[in-house]
Amino acid sequence: MTASSAPGSGSATGCHAGADEMSRAAAAAGKSEVLERYAADYPTGPHDQPQSMCPAFGSLRVGLRMRRTATVLSGSACCVYGLTFTSHFYGARRTVGYVPFDSETLVTGKLFEDIREAVFKLADPEKNDAVVVINLCVPTASGVPLDLLPKEINGVRIIGIDVPGFGVPTHAEAKDVLAGAMLKYARTEAERGPVQQPREGRSGRPTVTLLGEIFPVDAVGIGRMLAPMDLAAGPTVPTREWRELYAALDCAAVAAIHPFYTASIREFDYAGRQCVGSAPVGYEGTAAWLNAIGKVCNVSEAKVAMASNAILPAIKGALGGAPIDARITLSGYEGSELLVARLLIESGADVRYVGTACGRTPWSDADREWLEAKGVTVKYRASLENDLAAMHEFRPDLAIGTTPVVQKAKEHAIPSLYFTNLISARPLMGPAGAGSLAQVVNAALANKERFDRMRDFFEGVGEGDKAGVWEGVPVEHVEFRERNQQQLERQAKRRKAQEMV
């Protein structure tokens, strides 16, 4: 990322400056309020900020997945390159807008004028319902005032948010920054007067809004589970279209399936909607969740019992029909790690450790307590070091984790699964979740013998100096290293002697 000097902020504000320096610059440039809100919404303590991708990716992805929404990045070219690359790698079918800058446009205020001009160009009601502008690290640290953008142009909503890496800990929480900003906007629209109905019309029954990106089949499954209670599944937030935001707010209750959506939950709270944590995963999880939803939605105990009786035997059957017999460690940054661990344990797995990059909120308390009662170590804001230490300590038969965890597991011939690609991309809820998770886990476990053979075959290859692609076999020159070492030692001795003079 380029470093730019911003006299307005009184400091160099490139990413090399470090998070503290960037935060100080942003505060000096008038962004204290937003940074304080992020610190309260997404606390990083007691652990440090976890290693993760650029947080802004979360907001960008939410914007790019919405119909009739233009998403524009304001930040350094290298950050924008990385974010654009990642979005298209994950199948974004929309253009990523970019307003470039240099030191001069940043410090003279011209960048804000350029953003304003871009926003006016994009605010075409024929094409867009909303234009989202995301300030990355440098513009946030320099105080580019997106809140001065018009709130609406020709009926197109303009949403400006700051998503700096030094203020928002994970990309998961950055999804909440944009989802929360959109819900806030939609809530004020709904308070002012009539708003658009959902595309398929309003549900005939009270709905439960699903908070968190879930596998599409799960939303259908949850709808079926709710039907005996005369409830229906509402929209999933982040939504795929602006008008769904109104339907999301117009619910009987909110299911915080992913527990880190603090800003969104605040908006639901302002709209007078109650929130329920955890999710219908496994037998016990589903039973508890149906009860909690029933209570919040004033459903009679008889109807809750009807809903439970309709689904719990099938879940029990699915769990019993697809057992998992293995010791597992699990970590990720999606926010659903605790739910997956519950399902693994109900399938018979011996789960020792769950690490999540997300922070602790009241909405995962029920899952944390359930897991801890089973002797599982639950680590919020888990770092890569925490995850690797757990893998070394518990010596699992299977490690589920992020890319570097999986890579380390492979080096040790431990079967492993990428959380994001292989666990998040399948159903988790109800009977479908139980069967599907066991299938992928057991297939990975069956690879153990292959891993052992590969480790034995490749033992020593591609390690240390031999890592990388070579045309021939690298020749070790032990004498070079020895000579260098001797020189370094002589140098150190000379320095010591000079210090004593």
Ligand code: SF4
């Ligand atoms: S915007 Fe993202 S990639 Fe760029 S410096 Fe900030 S955290 Fe890093």
